[in-house]
Amino acid sequence: MENLIEIRNLSKTFRIRRGGFFTRETVLNHAVRDISVDIRKGEILGCVGGSGSGKSTLGRMILRLIEADGGSITHGGRDLRRLSAEELRQHRRRAQIVFQDPLQSLNPRRTVAENVARPMLNFGMAPSAAARRVDELLEMVGLDPRQAHRYPHEFSGGQCQRIAIARALALEPEFLFLDEPVSALDVSIQAQILNLLQRLQKELGLTYLFVSHDLKIVREFCDRTMVMYRGKLLESGGSDQVYRAPLHPFTQDFLGTVLHLRRDGRWERAAERAEDLEGAPPPIASEHCPYVTNCTHRLDRCMTADPALLPAGDERAVACFLHDPRFAAQPQENRKPIPTGVSA
């Protein structure tokens, strides 16, 4: 399949300044580190990882809402990091975003119609034409256009997310970045929104980058899954394969957390476990595997070098020395599977 977006060695470091004028110290936060990934035309690429793993930053860099520090992003052959102001404007027509909190992403002092019409007005559509298109869009996402004069807060969370989706589709983009679009919604509403997104994807031939920390949804919803941790891409591959046979120890632990959570429903323990996965901040920024502090399969090599993302067959890729034929110390069959429960 043809690649719509190609990301090569993308990185972003946030500089957080602390202290006063004289005692200024700069803390570096490596939000995204050296990520290379392809997003294929017409696919739903899921991106999972804990909070602070750089999932949202990655998507925002594709949309140029955050400027990348290094690497390149090409979208349909255009280098997104070297766009002129007008090219960037045109890029906005092709890539759009749906936010996590639906109510917050709509301007509370503008009616639904005004909110949805705004992007079209920005691109010079006549107000009357935009109004007709708003009706079309609202119908497309399953809302009654006659409600368009109302304000966002008069709608439920699910309805607001439909409005936000309608607005994102107003410019007929080919790519949507879905930034945890259902995690702020009730479980019953989540399914409705996901069905809507799936229908729209088929009807309009859209490509999605779907960011979530809900592993179950990503498994159901996404064609391929990429697993991120501390700004690094640890593993990618078809959703079925990644979930059936996770390769990276982090993925195994991460899936185990969720399985555990579902098995006996003890939320507190599960939360502890998820905290554990975040671990202590690694002592050095880059010269070791990001998961080295928590990894149960740690090799000596993991402390001194950062494993590269290597193909692992079946269109999969993993960044772990265990799966690097050059360094794997133990034969594959000798490694014990990781227990999925809590093993404190």
Add this chain to the structure above:
Amino acid sequence: MTIAAANTTPAPKRIPRRSNLYFVWRGVLGDPVARIAAAIIAGMVLAAIFAPWIAPWPPNEANPELRLMPPGTRGHLLGLDNQGRDILSRLLYGARLTLLCGILPVLIGAAISVPLGLLGAWYRGMGAVIMRVMDVLFAFPMALLAILLAALMGPGIANMMIALVVTLIPYNTRVVYAAACLEREQAYVEAARAMATPDMKILLVEMLPNVVAASVVYSCTIIGAVVITAAGLSFLGLGVQPPTAEWGIMTSEGRSFIFNAPHIAAIPGLAITVLVMAFNLLGDSLRDSLDPRTRLRLVRPAKEKR
């Protein structure tokens, strides 16, 4: 859900969007406190406009034999002051300058500080510079800064108003800046960027309506302080000059007779209090009726009555 319900009912007419003005009108009328406040302010404005017709005496006509007479003196409803001038007439005429000195500097100040606060919140470098300048102005107490400026520029109403505007800007700018900084982080602003809304449009079309409410409420509450500061400046001889009727001056003139004729200071003082309170209460009501999240509550009882 409303959507399902609306789908089954035979297409009702599309309800037009109601303007902000409609909600302000409805909100103010629906709230008895705001209604009284609005009536007081409207009454004062009318009194100021029609003072020459409704005032029983000319404001500066002295009647020395009746000086210091209390309210209720024949022909002088609110009594006479130390020079024998009719207090009611002076109160009516004084409303003109008092309202002007209270409202105009606040309006001009808001017109300057709203853009300053918005731009400062959007362009952070510029914001740092603006807010540091404001901090310098903040270092002076409001009254002292006004006195300093008025003294530098010389006495006169225009100079006094300029001084008041400069004094007000840091307060209002900080209110707007804080509100705009909060709004800037909202997802809808990021969404606006993602849909290629130009910066100026984000500021003026998307953020301004969310920010201006804070400034409206603040402006209404600060009117009282401005009236009082203006009175203070006039008292020091830097603003309105003595024979002119103005509530602040009237209060300060009556100060010397507070023990033998308390009404001279009390009546204009009371008028200032009522004015300040009316603006404060109206400001509260305006905030509610300008906010789409609270204003439906204000309108709903009116709808149900129909």
